[in-house]
Amino acid sequence: MIGLRGIHKTYGKTTALDGLELDVREGEFFCLLGPSGAGKTTTLKTVAGLERPDSGTVLLDGKDMAGVEPYDRGVAMCFESYALYPHRSAYDNLASPLRSPRHRLPAAEARERIGAIAELLGISGLLDRRVGQLSNGQRQRIALGRVLVRPARAFLLDEPLSHLDAKLRQQMRAELKAIGAVQHTTTLYVTHDSVEALALGDRIGVIRDGRIVQTGTREEIWYRPCDTEVARAFGRPRINLLPGVVTDDGGFRTADGKVELPLTAKAQPGTDVLVGLRPRDIVLGGAAGHELTGTVYVTEVLGRGVEVTVRLGEQQVSLVAPRGDTTGLGPDDPVRLTVRPENLLLFEADRPGRPGRLIGTR
């Protein structure tokens, strides 16, 4: 549906997109995740035709979009800056696409459609207000409404929930995918929030320095992150990454020898590696798996769970345990941890400017 082939884009001396490749399938909800400055917004604007790539091809429905004006591409975009027309009311902002020559609806029909969308987004009471009288969260919902109100080949959403307060954001996140228009329309959703990407994306693309480093379902991204940076991007508390070497018998050992783990991945003995362990994959106390011993460094209540940071020799690992398992645990108490070898991720060691890549298992 949306295809980007080898897109390069530079602004002066800075490279925004560096050979970006992306495929979004028909009807799919695709999340593009990356830190600020990675090229997310430029990617959206390139699809919309607002930015002309220096080289590369933009495809919509398999057709090359070179030279096709934004208004002929039939895509709708929600800007991170909202880009609402400040001299018009909220209603007129929502009505703008429906009054344009390309998406015109009869006034009565338009009013009905706007009413329905406003209801959906909880902005019915705001329609008479001018943009200047709205809070950021309200503006953001109006901006989202202006996209959803019209039929489109694809929705391009640039951080559409970022300025909502936490409660509303969670609610809207849950509701967004249930909106009929969103279900039927291919959506390219840009965010820097990994929780949002995991919750919403049928598939997720991770973008870094103007390139897509990994594309996949949330399971693929979670269980087989392509490198340490992608692994770090998903999950809070962050993944534990223990530095060490591969031993002669194919296991793993940290420099001080305090942590030894069996490895399922095959790696050259003597290689510097990082072992990745998700905090929720470490079990406090005895269970089936490989056992480690250490001392408690600090505990922090997260809510239902407790984050326990445990010292293993010179290294520390974080884990999340149910609250009941941690009663009576204090600093410097000895603890036993269990990990399942199949949950271990093995990465090459990080080098400056190049995060360590996943070493293939099986």
Place this chain on the structure above:
Amino acid sequence: MNLRKRLLGALADLALILYFVFALFPIAWMVILSLKPANQLFSTYFSFTPTLGSYRTVLGDSEGIPFVRFFVNSLVVSVGAVLLSLLVGLPAAYASARWRFKGSENLMFTLLSFRFAPELTVIIPLFVLYQKLGLFDTYVGMIWVLQLVTLPLIVWIMRSYFADLTPELEQAALLDGYTRKQAFFKVALPLVKPGIAAVSLLAFIFAWNNFVFPLILTSNEAQTVTVGALSFLGGDRPKYNLTAAAALISVVPPLLLALTIQRYLVRGLSFGAVKS
């Protein structure tokens, strides 16, 4: 403390009054001059029999000087110059704010440089050209030459107004299904209205006050008030009272205009500073 504060306040008041006297004295002098009868013109300073005779003479087209026509000429020429500059300058300002192309900065600088050059440096060739082209002493000729005054002003000020608007507003309009032209007229232009009001007024005042171009490039048909008011100084005896009356009358339109659009002017001048 309180005493000191009051003393300082009184001093400030005094300083302000002195400044007002200093600033307003020339204008007061002009008003007095315009009210003097001709025979008391040189004999007295402040004690005279005030008369509106000078105004009557000036507006009555007597003394063989068609002042009313000069006044109308000034209006036509200044308004015409501003309208033409807006028509040409708004698209130019928008384009130069949004699109950088090869030589665009040089082009803008060249336009601005028209304002640097003293008008006297080009006036003789212009005079010869106007004579040959039949533009001498015509409205078209005056409106055209005043573009040197109004166009750079309008383009440069409006350019910064457009540059202050985020391009994403027009981009949103493009994605809403509007063409670039519609995005300009429906989104960009309404948002710079205060700027248009402010810059139009400034350009009008500059055009109205211009002296050198009408002095050399008009003679009678298209002459404007700035030059026309001086006609009363000609002849065997300079009629200062008539000149003063003419000058005061010619201040009225810019003043009225400034007062009526004051609201826009303040908003217009502060527009760029306030993020929408």
